[in-house]
Amino acid sequence: MTAVELSEDLVRNLRGFAEGAYPEECCGFLLSTDGDGRAAARCRIVDAEPAPNEAEGERRRRFAIAPGELRAAEERAARRGREVRGFYHSHPDHPARPSQIDQDHAWPWYTYVVLSIGLDGIPGEIGAFELDPSRREFRALPLRVLPRPGPSAPASG
Amino acid sequence: MAKATVKVPQPLRPFIGGSPEIVLEGETVGAIVRGLSNAHPALRAHLFTTDGRLKSYVSIFLNESEIRTLQREATPVSDGDVISIVPAIAGGSGANEHARRRAAEPAAPAATPFTADELKRYSRHLLLPEVGVKGQRLLRRAKVLLVGTGGLGAPAALYLAAAGVGEIGLVDFDRVDLSNLQRQVLYTTPDVGRPKLAAAKERLERLNPGVAVVPHEVHLTSANALDVLRPYDVVLDGTDNFPTRYLVNDACVLLGKPNVYGSIYRFEGQVSVFDARHGPCYRCLYPEPPPADLVPSCAEAGVLGVLPGVVGALQATEAVKLLLGIGEPLVGRLLLYDALAMRFRELTLRKDPECALCSPHATQTGLIDYPAFCGVPEPGTEAGGVPEVTPEELRAALDSSEPPLLVDVREAPERSISNIAGSLPIPKGELPERVDELTRARSVVVYCRSGVRSADAARTLLGLGFANVRSLKGGINAWAERVDPSLPTY
Numbered sequence: 001m002t003a004v005e006l007s008e009d010l011v012r013n014l015r016g017f018a019e020g021a022y023p024e025e026c027c028g029f030l031l032s033t034d035g036d037g038r039a040a041a042r043c044r045i046v047d048a049e050p051a052p053n054e055a056e057g058e059r060r061r062r063f064a065i066a067p068g069e070l071r072a073a074e075e076r077a078a079r080r081g082r083e084v085r086g087f088y089h090s091h092p093d094h095p096a097r098p099s100q101i102d103q104d105h106a107w108p109w110y111t112y113v114v115l116s117i118g119l120d121g122i123p124g125e126i127g128a129f130e131l132d133p134s135r136r137e138f139r140a141l142p143l144r145v146l147p148r149p150g151p152s153a154p155a156s157g
Numbered sequence: 158m159a160k161a162t163v164k165v166p167q168p169l170r171p172f173i174g175g176s177p178e179i180v181l182e183g184e185t186v187g188a189i190v191r192g193l194s195n196a197h198p199a200l201r202a203h204l205f206t207t208d209g210r211l212k213s214y215v216s217i218f219l220n221e222s223e224i225r226t227l228q229r230e231a232t233p234v235s236d237g238d239v240i241s242i243v244p245a246i247a248g249g250s251g252a253n254e255h256a257r258r259r260a261a262e263p264a265a266p267a268a269t270p271f272t273a274d275e276l277k278r279y280s281r282h283l284l285l286p287e288v289g290v291k292g293q294r295l296l297r298r299a300k301v302l303l304v305g306t307g308g309l310g311a312p313a314a315l316y317l318a319a320a321g322v323g324e325i326g327l328v329d330f331d332r333v334d335l336s337n338l339q340r341q342v343l344y345t346t347p348d349v350g351r352p353k354l355a356a357a358k359e360r361l362e363r364l365n366p367g368v369a370v371v372p373h374e375v376h377l378t379s380a381n382a383l384d385v386l387r388p389y390d391v392v393l394d395g396t397d398n399f400p401t402r403y404l405v406n407d408a409c410v411l412l413g414k415p416n417v418y419g420s421i422y423r424f425e426g427q428v429s430v431f432d433a434r435h436g437p438c439y440r441c442l443y444p445e446p447p448p449a450d451l452v453p454s455c456a457e458a459g460v461l462g463v464l465p466g467v468v469g470a471l472q473a474t475e476a477v478k479l480l481l482g483i484g485e486p487l488v489g490r491l492l493l494y495d496a497l498a499m500r501f502r503e504l505t506l507r508k509d510p511e512c513a514l515c516s517p518h519a520t521q522t523g524l525i526d527y528p529a530f531c532g533v534p535e536p537g538t539e540a541g542g543v544p545e546v547t548p549e550e551l552r553a554a555l556d557s558s559e560p561p562l563l564v565d566v567r568e569a570p571e572r573s574i575s576n577i578a579g580s581l582p583i584p585k586g587e588l589p590e591r592v593d594e595l596t597r598a599r600s601v602v603v604y605c606r607s608g609v610r611s612a613d614a615a616r617t618l619l620g621l622g623f624a625n626v627r628s629l630k631g632g633i634n635a636w637a638e639r640v641d642p643s644l645p646t647y
Contacts, residue, residue, distance in 0.1 A: 003489070015482075025249055055249065062249035067216030067223065071243050083167070087246050094250035097434075102248035105214055107203075109168035112248075118295075124482055127434065137517060142436045142508065145485045 003142040004111055004128040005044040011126065011145050017050050018090035018117045025090050027053050027063040029073045030113060032085035042144075043111055048088060049073060062101070063089045086111030093118070096127040103138040106131040111141065158182040159234040161189055164241040172200040186219055186240055187230025204242070214245040275367065279321055287483045293321060297367075299480040302326040302389040304377060304405050306357050308465030309395030309419045309472060311343035316473040318361040318368045322480070325361065326389055328373045329353045336647055340462040377401055379524035382408040391476045393417045395469065399446040400527035406431060406439035407524055410515050415479050415486075419472040424461050426468035426494040429487050429506065430475050433515035436489035441509035446531040459570065464496050543615045545630040546602055548640045554602070555579070561627075562598035566614040567605050575633055575644040577604065585614045592621055604629035604636070606647065 006014075017026045028050040034043060051069050055062035065087065074084050087110060091099075096116035098106070106112060108131045116124035128143040164178045173179060173193070183189035190211075194201040204215050211217070217224045218241040224232045234240070271279070271293065282288040282296075299322050303310040306329040317325055333341075333348045333356055348356040354372035361370050373385050386392055386408050394405045394416055402420075409416035415432040418439060431438045471492065478484045491504040513520045546554065554561055563580040565572065572582055583591050585605070595601055601623060605611040608631050615628040629636065637644035 008485075027246075055247065062247070064245065064247040067218070067243040067245050070246060071218065071241060089248060091250040099248070099250050101250075105245075105247040107166075107168040107244045107246075109171075126482070139517065140434050142489050144489070147485055 002111075002130070003042045003144055004113070005042055005144045005146055006113075007046075007146045008148050010045060010048060014048055014088055014113070014115055014126070015117075017048075017088075018092075018115045021053070021090060021092075022117050023092045024059040025053055025055075025061065025063040025092060027051055027065055027087065027089040029065075029070070029077075029084045030086040030088055030111060031077050031082045033082050034085065043085060043141075045085060045111070045113075046082065049076075060092060061094075084110075086113065088113040088115065090115045090117050096125040098127075098129050098138040102129075103131070103135075106135075106138060108133045108135070112138075113143075158184060159236045159238065161234045161236075161238040161240050163189060163193060164239060166242055166244055168244065169200060169203060169242065172197050172203075183234060185230060186217055186224050186232045186234055189234060189240060190217060190230070190242070214247060216243045216245055217241070218243060275321075278365075278367075282320070288481060292481045292483070295480055295482075296321045296477070297323045299391070300324040300326065300389045301391045301393060301476055301480070302328065302373075302386060303393045303395055304328045304401065305395035305397065306341075306343065306353050307331075307337065307395060307397060308340045308421060308460065309469040310393070311341040311357075312466045312469035313393055313395065313473040313476070314343055314357060314361055315364065316470060317476060318365045318370075320473075320477055321365065321367060322477075323367075324369045324371060324389075326371045326373055326385075327354055327357055328375065328377055328385065329357075330374050330376055340460065340465050342466065377404060379404065379527065382524060383412065386412055386414065389414065391415050391417060391479050393419075393472050393476055395419060395472070398533070399531040400533060402439065403446065403530060404524065404527045407514055407521070409433075410438050410440075411523070415488075417472045417475045417479070419465075419468045421460055421465050421468050423458055424464060424496045426464055426471075426496070428468055428471045428475070428492045428494070429490060430479070432486070432488050433508075435486075437506045437508040438512065438515045440514050441512045442491065442506055444509070444513065458568075461496055464494075467494060467496070543612045543619070544627045545608070545612070546627040547630050548636040548638075551602055551629055551636070552640050559599060561600040561602045561625075562595060564595065564601060564603045564614075565605075565633075566603050566611055567633075571606060571647075574647050575637060577633060577636060577641075580604070585610050585617075588614055588617055589621070592618070595623070600625035600627070602627050602629055605632050607632040607634055 017028065028048055030045045031047045031049065032043060032045055051065045053059050053063045054066045055064040077083050091114055094116060096114045098114060112129045113126065114129065115126045118124045126143065128141040129138050130141050131138055160180055160182050162178050162180050165173055170177060181189045181192060183192055194204050204212060206212055219227060219232055220239055279293050282293050283290060301317055301322050303314055306314060306327050314325060331353050333344045333351050333353055335349050338344060338346060343357050343360055354374050358370040358372055361368060375381055377385060382404055392405060392409050392414055394402060396402050396405060406416055410433040413434055415430055418429050418431055420427045475487050479486055489506050491506050493502040510516055511518055563577060565580040565582045566585040566588065568584050601618060603611040603614045608628060611628040611632060615626045618626045634646040637646050
């Protein structure tokens with residue numbers, strides 16, 4: 001199963017976005033330089049770009065990204081040798097698990113990152129998910145947070 | 158007819174052979190998109206509803222404009238136009254689920270500010286930007302369950318209490334034994350003989366009165382495990398036996414909780430975080446337990462006293478990181494520690510796509526009979542149907558005219574601690590190949606430290622056709638207490 005990799009700094013940014021939007025949901029794009037990463041064992045997210053939450057009505061429990069925003073984000077990403085690899089959004093006061101609404105609206109191929117944000121705006125857990133091509137299952141992907149590179153980074157392998 | 162380029166988003170490219178765009182002819186946007194989906198039927202389910210309408214979460218652009226703002230599907234196409242199919246991305250925690258959750262849970266009380274004493278106590282945490290007041294509040298709100306308060310649970314409990322984890326649950330049913338003090342730093346010499354949980358609660362509350370210590374003085378079983386584990390955020394596995402280890406793993410998977418696993422053997426330790434929501438579980442690593450007699454416990458094999466200190470502290474570190482949501486958890490990685498070589502190694506663990514418990518093909522949906530699964534007797538019935546002899550009965554038998562052959566199935570180092578005179582030393586593992594040495598005996602009594610291994614050995618001999626085999630109940634320790642007080646117990 002594809003492992004999703006995010007840097008520590010990126011996770012901090014995502015949590016910041018979630019905190020900033022609380023009690024509403026935040027959302028945005030996850031960018032990668034992996035190319036077509038479907039076959040790869042890992043999917044490294046190199047950057048995230050916030051998008052306005054265009055959900056009509058209750059943005060505390062819904063998010064929507066306007067198609068035009070996605071198109072624009074894809075073009076911006078392509079110019080920098082990147083691609084939109086997935087989307088993130090926050091679940092205020094709710095666990096970092098995809099809801100039925102998430103599953104109903106999900107697309108295969110993309111990686112969905114969900115961040116929980118707690119009762120007083122404290123960021124909680126984070127999860128990565130992918131829709132099964134059959135659309136039957138929104139399955140959890142292993143998520144690895146990479147420490148900032150440097151002399152203190154632990155060796156791996 | 159006009160020729161237009163249709164740009165297909167990444168998720169749908171596999172359905173049209175992988176290419177990002179395709180040139181098609183048609184009069185209108187609708188005709189071209191429907192033509193595309195007719196040519197690639199697998200695409201249709203993603204673009205159109207079953208009654209043939211364009212799905213609400215698909216947007217079609219003609220050049221820069223969404224066709225809903227033009228003439229929808231009837232929008233005419235000219236040569237060189239670009240039609241883009243763009244997925245609408247939406248979701249959210251969900252109104253109904255949200256309302257249900259809110260209704261089910263009482264509103265969280267406003268966070269109580271830390272007192273001056275607490276600010277001082279936790280100041281070295283508060284100085285860390287990764288922890289800070291927010292993090293310390295998360296710890297105060299957190300509940301951690303330690304299954305087992307022995308070698309691993311003892312150091313972990315001390316550090317978690319010191320760190321300010323709000324509630325620490327402890328599962329154990331043992332009493333403090335003098336032989337525990339070589340490594341179980343939670344207890345002191347005056348605690349010997351006391352129930353572990355009473356001693357642990359007292360010690361932890363003295364260390365940090367702000368921590369609530371909740372004792373669960375039970376044998377964790379399939380009947381009670383889910384209820385015991387349910388209230389906790391993180392479970393720390395400090396068990397010394399396979400049935401409980403599988404039970405803890407399975408209960409954590411079923412409840413969706415992270416299981417901070419640690420184990421020790423002589424000079425070596427293992428640590429990992431099993432969180433089936435994000436990575437493998439213990440069963441992905443070991444689908445089935447090893448044969449019951451292959452892996453001896455600390456009581457049999459010995460353990461370097463500092464080793465569980467290192468491993469328990471690593472487990473506490475992972476638990477705190479999980480609670481704070483910082484760093485890279487040890488999910489999908491198995492950390493191996495060799496104290497003699499003083500080396501750490503790391504193995505990558507993968508989620509078993511066929512795992513009986515945590516894969517989409519899971520066959521197990523509840524807790525099972527763990528002693529049976531691991532091939533060991535139920536706790537409390539160590540002998541498991543094997544005939545036993547009490548120390549007093551053995552004394553009488555040895556004094557009789559036809560004394561039984563006494564076989565010591567312990568390991569060599571144990572024999573230098575205590576011995577019953579006249580016994581034949583055959584370590585349990587060597588028994589099957591040295592069985593010839595017993596054939597002339599009329600009757601055999603096997604013994605070990607506490608009666609567990611000897612019951613196993615007796616079972617082996619019975620299986621090999623020996624009719625008159627008994628196991629010394631309570632082992633040499635019971636013998637020392639009741640027959641020969643000159644012998645030490647260990």
